[in-house]
Amino acid sequence: MALIEVKNISKEYPDGTRALHGVSFEVEKGEFVGIMGPSGSGKSTLLHVLGFLDAQSGGTYKFQRKTFDDYGPDGIARLRNEKMGFIFQMFNLLARASVLENVKLPLSYSTIPSSEWNDRAMKAIESVGLAHRVDHEPSELSGGEKQRVAIARALVNNPQVIFADEPTGNLDSKSGQSIMEILQHLNEEKGHTIFLITHETYTAEHAKRIIRVRDGEIAGDSLVSKRRWARDHFIK
Amino acid sequence: MQFLYVIKTALAALIAHRSRSFLTVLGIVIGITSIIMVMSIGSAAEAIIVGELGGLGAETVVVRPGKEPSGPTDFAESLFGDSLKDRELEALGRKQNIPNAIGVAPEILVPGGSISFEGETFRPVILGFSAEFMRDSLGLQLSDGIFFDETDIHNKARVAIIGGRVKDELFGTSDPIGKSITIKGNKFRVVGVFEKRGQVVFFDVDELVLVPYTAAQAFLTGNNYYNQIIVRADSPESVDRVVFDIQATLRALHNIDDPADDDFYVQTQQGLVEQVSTIIGIFTTFLTFVVAIALVVGGIGVMNIMLVSVTERTREIGLRKAVGATDSDIMSQFLVEAVFLTGFGGVIGIFLGTVLSFIVGFILSQFVGLAWQFVFPVSAALLGLLVSSGVGVVFGLYPARQASRKSPIEALRYE
Structure with missing residues (x-):
């Protein structure tokens, strides 16, 4: 059974804008899916629906065979906490909190006892190579480092799916490479299912499969024939 | 979300x-x-007044002219009432009328007026009363000289007992006994x-400045009524009986x-204490x-800033929701913040209020x-x-409710 089932989904905003129309696909556990399209194509809206951050107007979306209504509001919050990790283009770190505090944030909403928070957060921080930065605040970090903190935050609860919304959009190409390397590593070695939203073909080609979105509809869904591998030698 | 973390x-x-x-x-x-x-100073003031009234002695019963005051004008009526004169004093002094009384004395408050001695002047409180009665009921002692007695009262003797400060002001270190001071143009020894x-x-x-009430009437006020008549009961237990007898008489x-239709009223120490406590209360x-209105205004200020803060932190709220915060998590976070804010204000207020009332008390007791x-x-x-x-x-x-209702998508929006 597929991890994610999207059936004939549409999304209209109250002002009448049609962001999605008749979108259907399935994603299995362990896939690395690039969702690609120009700005305004509806790819971000699609991500919101997939992450249960927003409800679709029509069609059905099932995550692990359950819909938004099946989970209920608190169930959704718990799902986002335990099964999903989000990485945003703007990093969205808490400005006045240290790297450690930022990474601990999802743990504070979990059922994990607080005595384990530090160990878990440190492991996640080490996995993105920022152990030497734990006590720094985001303003003291470079863009690439901020995004690695965001990845550590997304990882800390060991989620099944990671949603990355233009994760390299605000980074120079070298920093972007390291982010892509980490994502590929998480997918290959740790088995996380990854959704990568981007408007660049180059970035999208780091995924195994690309779903192309245009004008709210799916314009193509294919495996990547020549997959790119990020080799920044960031992960030894 | 775990409470400690909140x-x-x-x-x-x-x-x-x-x-x-x-x-x-x-x-x-x-x-x-x-x-x-307000509460600290109020209770301290009450303690003082009740303490002062305690000095009156539980056996003391006060008879005043006029109606029992229930408003400001009644007080004036009581102050200037003329229903208590010699006739009433005599009736109250009769043993068969009030068997439980062991002493009766009228009191006259001489309004205004200064006293002088060899060019030194002072404005004292001038009271016409019985010196022995005052000694017995208030336990006042003399540092020098003697109390004037019933004979002096009977003779309208122009004698006076003066307070320590009056003595200091008029006589300095010299001995005042036997000297004559001038009160409203009359010489008193x-x-x-x-x-x-x-x-x-x-x-x-x-x-x-205490003078015989007879002399006060004859030389200082020029009228024949008393401001009040004090009756002493033989024990605190018989006070109610005495009050009843006074009213009947x-x-x-x-x-x-x-x-x-009473043209007089009777007060006891306990009655006064209750009255004063009620008024202060x-x-x-x-x-x-x-003052509570200030709190409402303050609360509105807090609400205002909290609303600003919620708007400012839209992205933070969205992020928290994206990583698993429920609506109630967000709600409790902002609610706890507001309660901490005001609770903290409360602690500072308690501290400041305590210090300030202490200072007020200190000033009042020192100066x-x-x-x-x-x-x-x-x-x-x-x-x-x-x-x-x-x-x-x-x-x-x-x-907090506004915050909890924010959509997590807002965190994903660009700034």
């Missing part, structure tokens, strides 16, 4: 905006400070000096059938109520000579803490 998060947010937090709670601080001061004792009941003994004398309650007893108002402090936190809950609820 508290840590709220504290961190408040500390991050230190000066804003402080300015926000200023209204709460002022409100709580005022409440603490000083026979005694009171020991310094400060405030006793309603007057300052140190600033007192005076009603018979004045041909009054209906107590509502009403004042304190009223002031507290007025005015009141026997001020500083009272830390435990009940007021608890009330202040409760009220300030309550204000946080009430005025934090709306902003």
Whole structure:
């Protein structure tokens, strides 16, 4: 059974804008899916629906065979906490909190006892190579480092799916490479299912499969024939 | 979300905006400070007045002219009433009328007037009364000289006992006994000096000039009525009996059938204490109520800033939701923040209020000579803490609800 089932989904905003129309696909556990399209194509809206951050107007979306209504509001919050990790283009770190505090944030909403928070957060921080930065605040970090903190935050609860919304959009190409390397590593070695939203073909080609979105509809869904591998030698 | 973490998060947010937090709670601080001061000063003042009244002695019964005061004009009527004269004094002094009385004396407060001795002048409190009665009922002692007695009263003798401060002002270090002071143009011979004792009941003994009531009537006021007649019961237990007998005697004398027509009233120490406590209680309650308005205003200020804060932190709220915060997590985070903010204001207010009422008490006892007893108002402090936190809950609820309703998508939007 597929991890994610999207059936004939549409999304209209109250002002009448049609962001999605008749979108259907399935994603299995362990896939690395690039969702690609120009700005305004509806790819971000699609991500919101997939992450249960927003409800679709029509069609059905099932995550692990359950819909938004099946989970209920608190169930959704718990799902986002335990099964999903989000990485945003703007990093969205808490400005006045240290790297450690930022990474601990999802743990504070979990059922994990607080005595384990530090160990878990440190492991996640080490996995993105920022152990030497734990006590720094985001303003003291470079863009690439901020995004690695965001990845550590997304990882800390060991989620099944990671949603990355233009994760390299605000980074120079070298920093972007390291982010892509980490994502590929998480997918290959740790088995996380990854959704990568981007408007660049180059970035999208780091995924195994690309779903192309245009004008709210799916314009193509294919495996990547020549997959790119990020080799920044960031992960030894 | 775990509660300890909620508290840590709220504290961190408040500390991050230190000066804003402080300015926000200023209204709460002022409100709580005022409440603490009103309650502390109110209870200290009550303690003083009740203590003073205690000096009157439980056996003392006071008969005053006019109706029992229930408003400001009644007090005036009582002060200038002329229903108590020799006839009433004599009736009250008869053993068969009031068997349980062991002493009766009228009192005359001589209005205004200064006294002088060889060019030195002073404005004392001039009282026409019985010196021996005063000694017995208030326990006043002399540092020098003797009390004038019944013979002096009978003879309208122009003698006076003066307070310690009066003596210092007029005579300095020289001996006043036997000297003549001038009171309203009449010479009075000083026979005694009171020991310094400060405030006793309603007057300052140190600033007192005591003369026989007969002499006060004949030479100082020029009229024939008394401001009040003091009756001493033989024991505190017989006070009620004495009050009853006084009322019966005076009603018979004045041909009054209906107590509502009384042209006099009787006060006991206990009755006065109750009266004063009631009046101060009403004042304190009223002031507290007025001051509570400051808290409402302060609460609105807190709500305002919380709403601003919620808007400012839209992205943070969205992020928290994206990583798993439920609506109630967000709600409790902002609610705890508001309660901390106001509760903190409450603590500062309790501290400030306590310090300020202590200072007020200190000034009053040092410079005015009141026997001020500083009272830390435990009940007021608890009330202040409760009220300030309550204000946080009430005025934090709306902003917290607004925060919890924000959509997580807003966190994903670009700035």
